[in-house]
């Protein structure tokens with residue numbers, strides 16, 4: 145775990161020094177995980193005007209129990225994912241102590257928190273991303289929306305349901321979409337996510353950035 149000191153300037157003009165997190169080991173500190181989920185990590189408050197703001201910077205999330213390593217980067221870096229992936233793969237190769245890990249890249253806090261929710265629910269993020277593509281291609285309303293964002297929210301085991309949040313600024317949409325868990329099982333049984341037999345699964349499920357938006361970036 146590490147923190148770095150930064151000099152910040154608030155919109156009110158006040159300059160102050162603050163500490164920001166570079167990496168979090170949530171196995172060593174459960175408290176930090178709670179703070180991440182509630183949005184307190186890398187949130188700062190100006191001591192002069194009390195204004196709170198979230199500082200978008202890179203952050204490494206490390207869960208030793210789940211063997212999950214997620215490097216979050218600012219959303220503005222998303223289009224550079226192939227180069228970034230190469231860089232991180234080189235770095236990982238040098239570190240032989242972390243084999244059998246799930247290595248992921250995430251762009252922005254929303255993507256990181258989604259990965260945490262998926263792994264906490266013991267689900268496979270590759271299947272979740274394939275499901276998102278289906279949702280975007282098959283939902284009659286969403287087909288016509290160019291800026292639709294779909295994020296996994298939760299798995300309700302009792303009801304055998306997967307909940308996704310769907311938002312679009314263009315169409316002023318903010319809703320929860322519920323699909324049967326059977327769709328997840330269908331993909332798991334077909335092993336499409338592991339064998340990457342289709343163009344779609346080849347694009348979405350390979351590498352460190354496992355995200356349905358890659359299919360759009362490549363078009």
Ligand SMILES: [Zn+2]
Pocket residue numbers: 154155156157158190191192193194195
């Ligand atoms: Zn201020």
